[in-house]
Amino acid sequence: MRMDHTGFRLLGSIDARVGGHRLDLGPRKRRYVLAALLLELNRPVAVERLIDAVWEGDPPDSARMTVQGHVYRLRRALTGVRLETDAAGYVLHADPELVDVFRFRRLVAEAASAGDEPGADLLDEALGWWSGPALGSPRGGGKWLEAAAVELEEARLAAVEELARRRLRLGRPERVVAPLHAIVLANPRQERLVSLLMTAFYRLGRQAEALELYERTRRLLAEQLGVDPGPELRAAFQEVLSAGP
Template sequence: MRYAILGTTQAGRADGTPVALGGARLRALLTALALRPGRALPPEVLITDIWGADPPADAPGALQALVGRLRRALGHDAVASADGGYLLCAEPDAVDLHRFERLAAEGDRALGAGDPSRAAALLDEALALWRGPALADLPDAGARAVGAERRRLDARRTRHAAELALGRAEAALAPLHALCQEHPLDEPLQALRLRALRAAGRPAEALAAYEEIRTGLADRLGADPGPELRALHAELLSPPPAAGPPAGPPPA
């Protein structure tokens, strides 16, 4: 079985056949279990995940009924009882969130090791797993969804860095600009855009972009750009000298 929780919760068999999951509570139960595959979760944890602060009068009974329905949908062996709770019988890589995190980490390591082509391929595979907001069927995903979205942004930033390392700065500019508009206070992302503009031969645009970033940080945070952005700005103001004409032949 494969489980998808990066968007509306889905389940599919090994041959790609989708599994009908039914209502929102059933999808919430599967999301809660898929977040921690192979780990037994006590009923009180699952009840909180599924119903939040408004559980039904007989919450343990309602949970037991939901587990029965999920077993009928997925197969009885998919959800086991253990240590007084329930667990999803699956490896982490069977869940798209955990597969995304593994691929993104491998992509980051590949870029750090000087292999941007492999990094790009791994990160493309990781990012393609996203179909919508993380944990969309969990009523109160809270910090867990925020953390997943933050890791997605990290992966997108690293993917653009790989594009620059491959010498494709021009191709990276439009998506980088859009991402910077979504996250105007993300200084590493903004620095990446300045590098892309410089690499694409647009230093004047890079300087104008820096000024926009500086103004935005001052207006929103009352702060100046950090060291990385300031260093980039200094480099843009003092470009390396142009190469001189080739030296003539040595004297006879």
């Protein structure tokens, strides 16, 4: 069941749909409460934990009451799932398959034990659940949500890297360049991703672009971090050079 019908999105903006209708989740902090409950799906979340997810720095004296108000309004809005009060806090009960984060993680886990061809298909499906920065880049939220967003983005980059490696092993560099190029532009210091993009360029006969990418990355690493390229990136550079003009 696709989540444009019923489900929850965290791999992009925080969103909820029931019966094909997008729900009005209200203000940003209410969305953060929902995101925290979804990340801990089917497990109790203490009010203090929700406060940590919602407020950056010291919360106001009214934080507990505000969180309770957000939970009350979410409970009224979220038909088809159960948001219950627990001795330890609140529990959102739902099938994990309704939440894009859990679908993404399941598909990545399945890919890890699959061969290159089916594994690549699973990773491609997993990455298809992403529509933007995790949790909509939770600026102004608490450290818990910010850390969760970073962790999810790292998982995304790892999946992108593994998909690129599999497609290169399958001899399909043409399916690596476009998606990997966009990721490298957003993460120009990720040397493993840069080396994979260089390899894809070189295998497509685009040696000049591979060398230009290496030089641009080398300068960036030197200027911003004061370091030289690591062994994997240097190896990709040598592979391109050895191919000759």
